[in-house]
Amino acid sequence: MRVISAATAGCALLALSGCASDMTKQASPYANAEGAKTVTLSVQSWVGAQADVAVAEYLLKHELGYRVDKVQIDEVPAWDALSQGRVDAIMEDWGHPDQEQRYIKDKKTIVPGGDVGVTGHIGWYVPTYFAKKHPDVTNWKNLNKYAKDFRTSESGSKGQLMDGSPSYVTNDKALVKNLGLDYEVVFAGSEAAQITQIEQFAKQQKPFLTYWYKPQWLFKKVPMTEVKLPEYKEGCDADPAKIKCAYPHTPLQKYFNADFAKKGGDAAEFLKNFKWSEEDQNEVSLMIADKKMSPEDAAKAWVAGHESKWRGWLPK
Amino acid sequence: MATATASTSVRDTGIGALLRHRAVGKLLLLAVAAAILIPIVNAKWASGAWPDALTVDLTEPLGKTTDWIIDNRDSHPLFVYFLGNISNGIVLSIRGVYLVLLAAGWAGVSVGAALVAWRVAGVRLAVLAGASFGLCGLLGMWVPTMQTLALMIVAVLVSVVLGMLLGLAGGLSDRVFRILRPVLDTMQVLPAFSYLLPVALVFGIGVPAAVIATVVYAAPPMARLTALGLRGADGGVMEAVTSLGTTARQRLLSARLPLARKELLLGLNQTIMMALGMAVIASMIGGAGLGDRVYQALGSVDVGAALAAGIPIVLLAVVLDRVTGAAGERLGANTQDNSPLRGRRGWSVAAAVTVVAALAARFADRLEWPESWIVNIAEPVNTAKEWMVDHIYTDVPVVGGTADWAAHFTTWVLDPIRDGLQGLPWWSVLLIIAALAWLIGTWQTALTAVLAMAATGVLGVWKPSLDTLAQVLAAVAVTVVIGFAVGIAAARSTRLEALLRPVLDVFQTMPQFVYLIPVVALFGIGRAPAVAAAIVYALPAVIRITTQGLRQVNGAAMESSRSLGATNWQQLRQVQLPLARPALLLAVNQAVVLILAVVVIGGLVGGGALGYEAVFGLAQGDLATGLVAGTAIVCLGLMLDRVTQPTERRTKKGA
Numbered sequence: 001m002r003v004i005s006a007a008t009a010g011c012a013l014l015a016l017s018g019c020a021s022d023m024t025k026q027a028s029p030y031a032n033a034e035g036a037k038t039v040t041l042s043v044q045s046w047v048g049a050q051a052d053v054a055v056a057e058y059l060l061k062h063e064l065g066y067r068v069d070k071v072q073i074d075e076v077p078a079w080d081a082l083s084q085g086r087v088d089a090i091m092e093d094w095g096h097p098d099q100e101q102r103y104i105k106d107k108k109t110i111v112p113g114g115d116v117g118v119t120g121h122i123g124w125y126v127p128t129y130f131a132k133k134h135p136d137v138t139n140w141k142n143l144n145k146y147a148k149d150f151r152t153s154e155s156g157s158k159g160q161l162m163d164g165s166p167s168y169v170t171n172d173k174a175l176v177k178n179l180g181l182d183y184e185v186v187f188a189g190s191e192a193a194q195i196t197q198i199e200q201f202a203k204q205q206k207p208f209l210t211y212w213y214k215p216q217w218l219f220k221k222v223p224m225t226e227v228k229l230p231e232y233k234e235g236c237d238a239d240p241a242k243i244k245c246a247y248p249h250t251p252l253q254k255y256f257n258a259d260f261a262k263k264g265g266d267a268a269e270f271l272k273n274f275k276w277s278e279e280d281q282n283e284v285s286l287m288i289a290d291k292k293m294s295p296e297d298a299a300k301a302w303v304a305g306h307e308s309k310w311r312g313w314l315p316k
Numbered sequence: 317m318a319t320a321t322a323s324t325s326v327r328d329t330g331i332g333a334l335l336r337h338r339a340v341g342k343l344l345l346l347a348v349a350a351a352i353l354i355p356i357v358n359a360k361w362a363s364g365a366w367p368d369a370l371t372v373d374l375t376e377p378l379g380k381t382t383d384w385i386i387d388n389r390d391s392h393p394l395f396v397y398f399l400g401n402i403s404n405g406i407v408l409s410i411r412g413v414y415l416v417l418l419a420a421g422w423a424g425v426s427v428g429a430a431l432v433a434w435r436v437a438g439v440r441l442a443v444l445a446g447a448s449f450g451l452c453g454l455l456g457m458w459v460p461t462m463q464t465l466a467l468m469i470v471a472v473l474v475s476v477v478l479g480m481l482l483g484l485a486g487g488l489s490d491r492v493f494r495i496l497r498p499v500l501d502t503m504q505v506l507p508a509f510s511y512l513l514p515v516a517l518v519f520g521i522g523v524p525a526a527v528i529a530t531v532v533y534a535a536p537p538m539a540r541l542t543a544l545g546l547r548g549a550d551g552g553v554m555e556a557v558t559s560l561g562t563t564a565r566q567r568l569l570s571a572r573l574p575l576a577r578k579e580l581l582l583g584l585n586q587t588i589m590m591a592l593g594m595a596v597i598a599s600m601i602g603g604a605g606l607g608d609r610v611y612q613a614l615g616s617v618d619v620g621a622a623l624a625a626g627i628p629i630v631l632l633a634v635v636l637d638r639v640t641g642a643a644g645e646r647l648g649a650n651t652q653d654n655s656p657l658r659g660r661r662g663w664s665v666a667a668a669v670t671v672v673a674a675l676a677a678r679f680a681d682r683l684e685w686p687e688s689w690i691v692n693i694a695e696p697v698n699t700a701k702e703w704m705v706d707h708i709y710t711d712v713p714v715v716g717g718t719a720d721w722a723a724h725f726t727t728w729v730l731d732p733i734r735d736g737l738q739g740l741p742w743w744s745v746l747l748i749i750a751a752l753a754w755l756i757g758t759w760q761t762a763l764t765a766v767l768a769m770a771a772t773g774v775l776g777v778w779k780p781s782l783d784t785l786a787q788v789l790a791a792v793a794v795t796v797v798i799g800f801a802v803g804i805a806a807a808r809s810t811r812l813e814a815l816l817r818p819v820l821d822v823f824q825t826m827p828q829f830v831y832l833i834p835v836v837a838l839f840g841i842g843r844a845p846a847v848a849a850a851i852v853y854a855l856p857a858v859i860r861i862t863t864q865g866l867r868q869v870n871g872a873a874m875e876s877s878r879s880l881g882a883t884n885w886q887q888l889r890q891v892q893l894p895l896a897r898p899a900l901l902l903a904v905n906q907a908v909v910l911i912l913a914v915v916v917i918g919g920l921v922g923g924g925a926l927g928y929e930a931v932f933g934l935a936q937g938d939l940a941t942g943l944v945a946g947t948a949i950v951c952l953g954l955m956l957d958r959v960t961q962p963t964e965r966r967t968k969k970g971a
């Protein structure tokens with residue numbers, strides 16, 4: 001029994017002793033494992049973000065001599081992890097006003113890192129082969145006419161509007177209700193599941209209606225046409241319950257942990273300078289997602305062909 | 317896989333008849349209670365679904381809790397002086413283990429693992445261990461495997477220490493045992509998915525949260541088996557030791573603990589298995605290592621890459637299971653140990669050889685696994701998957717494609733069950749649950765089941781809970797039919813059982829996430845793939861328990877029935893199956909618990925219902941949605957467990 005009581009006392013002492021340990025300043029146990037300088041990047045689940053990270057990782061490694069750790073986290077938790085310093089940077093964010101308010105303005109633990117150079121847009125899409133046959137499907141006013149074409153076993157008697165990962169920004173449930181559409185929002189649950197399903201539909205040339213976003217490599221494999229929703233105006237999406245308009249066009253942003261931005265040296269400066277175009281990103285994305293190249297090989301291929309572009313990102 | 321053992325107690329007809337009488341009595345009593353209560357309830361809250369008046373909206377308090385945690389995490393003493401130290405300790409210890417593993421290099425780790433396996437379990441397992449680690453390297457997964465191994469070592473150590481402390485308390489004091497048992501019972505039916513969010517919120521995304529979640533999941537079997545082992549100590553031996561005038565501590569250390577060695581090892585074995593099972597799920601909150609690779613592969617629809625990361629997990633599980641299992645058997649057998657690695661000298665030889673191997677690799681500049689030795693399996697696997705999808709997805713003549721089956725299954729099975737359940741008045745659902753649970757158990761189990769189900773209504777998730785329940789019921793029905801059929805066949809043919817064993821091993825240890833992509837490719841998105849994945853995951857346990865239960869049926873009873881001229885079929889139906897009833901019930905119970913765990917992960921592939929809400933909560937850091945869904949999953953698990961719980965059940969989740 002003495003052993004046990006000694007151990008308990010030890011634990012209690014540890015807990016009560018002055019050795020304060022700020023949980024919010026702990027890096028991953030795997031970081032800097034071989035004495036190298038490490039940068040930890042958060043990878044989001046969509047391939048565009050993976051392309052950003054792959055190229056940044058490749059250059060950090062081969063041009064600046066860093067080790068790069070990647071962690072896959074959903075968007076909102078990634079903000080939290082960034083604030084705590086568990087990751088140093090988010091390379092592509094699609095707009096999170098609540099988090100920006102909390103962490104950038106109030107707590108000042110995160111700082112903006114500038115544009116990625118890519119403009120994102122969320123919308124509703126039908127496959128182009130279907131839109132060609134029925135041109136009027138591309139306006140939301142005619143969607144009810146086609147509801148029966150979009151029916152699946154999951155949506156029952158209504159048409160299916162397929163949404164993806166629950167972590168993505170979406171107003172679709174409210175939109176369906178407020179626009180009086182005869183549709184059921186079915187969540188694929190993850191982007192992987194959604195892409196798999198879209199590819200299956202496309203193979204059989206079946207009609208479908210899906211939440212999707214640009215830029216995205218899948219458009220090269222499955223051409224899709226956007227369905228016009230009521231036009232987006234500044235502030236029309238202020239009240240989530242009353243939304244009746246399309247999604248905005250968002251210039252995608254980078255965000256850094258505040259400490260990292262200050263003390264991150266070359267890595268921080270490089271990531272700040274990182275800025276490329278939609279075509280660049282799609283080129284890398286397509287190599288990763290469709291040709292199933294490893295992100296590293298894809299980044300290598302892109303880096304080899306675009307030296308003039310990335311030279312400018314390196315710290316002077 | 318140490319399978320659950322079922323008791324084979326034979327009920328004679330007298331008790332059976334009495335039981336039937338008691339069943340009628342129970343039902344009558346319930347009917348009377350219902351006749352009085354239902355009119356009152358119906359008059360007050362006449363509605364089909366759960367009445368709004370009886371729900372509690374937790375959105376606001378939970379939202380405030382989230383804000384409080386996030387705002388105080390870097391300043392409040394609770395975090396800075398207590399949780400922060402725990403988190404820090406975890407990070408430091410994992411880092412320590414990880415650095416040692418890296419320093420040993422692939423040669424050191426493989427040789428060391430082989431020698432340890434040799435020392436505790438013999439030559440055959442040494443070869444298996446060495447080869448498995450080699451294979452992890454070949455698949456290009458060396459570094460993630462080491463990260464997972466480091467996490468496992470720390471998580472298992474913490475679980476074992478915590479489990480043993482709890483088990484000691486429960487083993488030595490009757491009162492603690494009485495309190496502990498229902499707590500452990502409950503912990504074991506919790507699907508791991510349901511407590512990722514609160515842990516991640518308090519500890520932040522990352523390795524410490526992953527370890528804590530793993531410990532919560534893996535410690536209960538250790539605690540339970542320690543308590544069982546201590547309580548089961550031979551009375552005669554204990555008396556003898558007491559009569560020698562020993563103190564309580566001497567009795568514990570010199571008699572009780574050594575006598576319980578077998579249970580302790582079994583506990584260790586179970587803890588390791590559960591911890592590995594958690595490795596992938598914990599990657600959703602930043603667990604890194606192999607689990608993260610599987611999760612990332614899921615993100616890019618890459619079955620091949622998911623498999624490449626899943627195989628090392630299976631290998632780790634098989635090696636650790638076999639080695640601890642063999643060590644347990646050796647403890648019992650008192651044979652002469654002739655291996656060159658026996659005794660304390662064996663350990664020092666093993667250590668020395670490991671160091672030599674590690675140094676050799678270091679001087680040969682081969683510390684990291686050579687890139688040229690990596691075999692890329694992702695491509696062929698993906699090609700195979702594409703072929704399957706192209707050829708059996710839809711419009712196969714006569715049988716129809718997998719997508720057509722899925723659609724039919726959804727419309728003809730899942731929809732009617734769901735609509736039926738959701739269409740029933742809420743009180744009648746509770747009444748059915750009460751009747752089922754009472755028939756199979758005691759009034760306490762019935763009460764727990766009813767309260768658990770009612771809790772989902774109070775939380776405001778009655779409808780999604782019934783949706784999830786419908787998926788579980790459909791999956792259980794399919795699993796039990798297939799599982800019993802295969803189990804019966806395996807019990808009658810040793811060859812079939814031997815053939816099945818490795819297959820079942822693989823399916824039981826392969827992380828559930830790996831199934832998710834192929835099932836989407838085959839069945840599309842929706843509830844059908846979630847159900848399919850759950851069936852694949854639960855089948856091995858059902859087959860195993862069924863086979864074992866039938867095999868253990870009293871030989872004398874079988875003999876005598878055969879001598880009476882019973883045919884094979886008669887023997888099976890009238891002797892074997894009735895006698896194996898406890899085992900069959902246990903199989904159903906295990907199926908239910910395992911299926912619920914996977915069906916909710918099906919939220920990731922369009923399963924909807926509670927699983928989707930849990931994923932949503934996790935993805936959005938939304939405690940109000942996530943925690944409520946998580947709690948409802950727990951309640952559903954409790955209810956299902958109690959409704960299917962054989963009266964005398966003492967086994968563990970995960971079989």
